[in-house]
Amino acid sequence: MSSETKKRLRIVLVQPRNPLNIGAAARAMYNFGFEDLWLVDPWEKAFREAKSAMGAAKVLQNARVTSSFAEALGDASLVAATSAAKGRSTDLVQKELTTAGHAIRTHLEDRPVAILFGPEKYGLSREDLSHCDWLLEIPTNPDCPSMNLGQAVALVCYEIARHARAIPRLKTPASVSAQERDRILGLLLPLLSDSGFIFDGSEEAQTHKVRRWITRLRLAPADSQLLMAMLRQLRWKFDHDGD
Template structure:
């Protein structure tokens, strides 16, 4: 079966990472996005830290955002989603990133003195998808790994979203949070999974009868029916294979086994 085509409206959904510090998180977030059919990534004023792999990260120049380039570490963690990073939009401020959006969700797990209702991804997604289907631009905004979104950044958004979790310990990595939200979006798009199902080749009645006759012959060869009701056993074998959704490959394997056993029996005589 052919793979289904992803709906075009997924291109109206943007993942916005603000002030991200770890190069690997950017790459892992891109991978999480592409896995769930999203490709529009925006980086706001990335503030990369030095890592063992990225010893001297490129500084971000707010006056010339286009000059910023991601390090190799980000592309390694992106795996097959390097194209998401290559096409990423890089801007200096969150208002610039959200300028063309209609709905923008701030991802936060902190208590805030804000009037907007706090919703889980599952609660928020229907509205986001409806807007995207209508051609509106939608953004999901994630903050810095250490501090999250500032109160000012949250105020630039018109929706609040949080990932519910253990109240005694809640510490999702940035890329993990992106994956959770992207998965919830994709799960509600209803892309069919029929293409993942293995092809089936159900055995015919004739094939099943041939198998049972073959088995019956082998049982006779080993004197299995001695002191047993042979007709009843054969009926049960036929019923077993008929209701077991037996496939032609199963038939081939079993009959191959029966032939091997019969040859061994003859060799031992």
């Protein structure tokens, strides 16, 4: 997602009351490369405190304050409200955040989007919601649906900024050659014989078992070298005991 595209996303906090939440929302926006923060009727003291906090992000310094929803929403052609409450009676189009992210990304490619977050205690009012096209539902636990404001902003920014999901590739990791495994066995098997792990009559079965073990480990080259270094040192100790 280009930075031009990211500039088309506006985050609107409606009547936030807690300076820490305002600061956390601004930082999360900056974490994911979004910059356009508006506050509608914030508790003034909270906004002052948030702005003066050490390390307040540049996003917060540039935040705009208004009493007008129309101004806060600007020229957004898609306005989404966030809510953790499921099944709320509304005529808004309801979308789960997990599936709406892609649609919002697509919209942002050539048109602005605004996302509204309600006040900490009460959430968005029916009047606030009347400005919105979509209700974005964050799929929280019904026992504890309501999220912290700063965390909700972080989730929405993350979801919109996330890379398009590709099917993960399965890699087979590099592992050492059969020859290298034989060199390991050449060190390990004599140690196991000397220590009695491999004993008369068990050679064939135990050797097979240990060889399979080494094969299954699928040692990376560096891991194989470390194992050989340990085995050589154990060998040295065996040979020099009693010196």
